[in-house]
Amino acid sequence: MTDALPHTAGIDRLAEPPIAEIEARVHGGRGQTLADSETLPPEAYTSQAFFEREREMIFRRGWMALGHVAQIPEVGDYFTIDLLGEPMVVVRAADRIRVLSRVCLHRWAPVVSGKGNAKMFSCPFHRWAYDLTGQLRSAPFMDQAAGFDPKACKLPEFRAEVVLGTIYVNLSGDAEPLAPRMDGLAREYSNIPLDDLVIGFSVEFPCPFNWKIAVETFMECYHHIGAHSKTLQPHSPGGDSYGVFKEDPEQGWIVARHPLRADLGHEHALTPGLPVFEDWTEEQIRIGSLYHVFPNHLVGTSANAMRWTAVLPISATESWWIRHYLVHRDALKDPGFAELMARLKTSGDVIAKEDLDVNTLQQRGAASRLARPGRLSHLELPVWQLADWVRDGIGGGRF
């Protein structure tokens, strides 16, 4: 599907209009109803200048999902992540979860990489060592540096908030608190045992397309009839899916539902072999939910699993996909757990590849000089709502 199309190789890039004109086109869709809605202009998916506008107005000013608390259950547990070129380490220190810059204060090498458990982060370059709060604890051979005070040296800490198990960071440091905008999501999650979730498996991969393409495709099930015609469509028909209209402009998230095909038993909505969460009615089990916490956090829930996802924007045409498959901790007792997770990972990879292929094609098409905003189906309500949210964000909307 992602054939090389050699006859288009070397074609000159889209002659990009000035950023002011792109923004005017983006704002042109303001006030559209779902029935007359269309996509954002293709330049919003291809222009690096527009991406930089999003970076400053949306990603840096608001809250970005970095990870899930289940990644770092014990004191000393950490994972590293780069967000918008900023190397970070997310660590569970004795007092709380901290998001620290992991750039050495000496000569800037990241002091830690990968993930694990540590008491100290010791820079591989010259062995400057920092504790879990970022405080510099040792700096060899610095005794002749006049006035150098290790106690005054601390890795910068980013403002972070943990809401419903997800770790968010605010780069600008002055966003309004996130939790008050998430009350409704807390109600949505009320029958999910958030404190008992563990990671079954994790995957991450690069996406050669704009971050909005990744999140839109997660949120609409219209494409089940095309991209997933043999995998998801047979039990989760795209035509039966629906988005839930977001009435509150302050609400930081949206939800869409994808019911199980009407003639299938509710057990088809469950992953076989995993413990089912308590207090789910049969009707609830039948309806899968997809959540988008703006801008980069996606969650798919069923009655025995949570597909936790973060999309990291990299450039206008690149993003990075991180997925943690969360299950109830009781699942670990099953001797077949590892094998089950391996099977789920394999089937998840098939679905992800189906999305990756069409999204790669979409990004290519978006760069065409002939590409124009496309009309949206009622099944694409989440796409329409994201477009509105982006308009507000780049226009200086509240975070």
Ligand SMILES: [Fe+2]
């Ligand atoms: Fe998909």
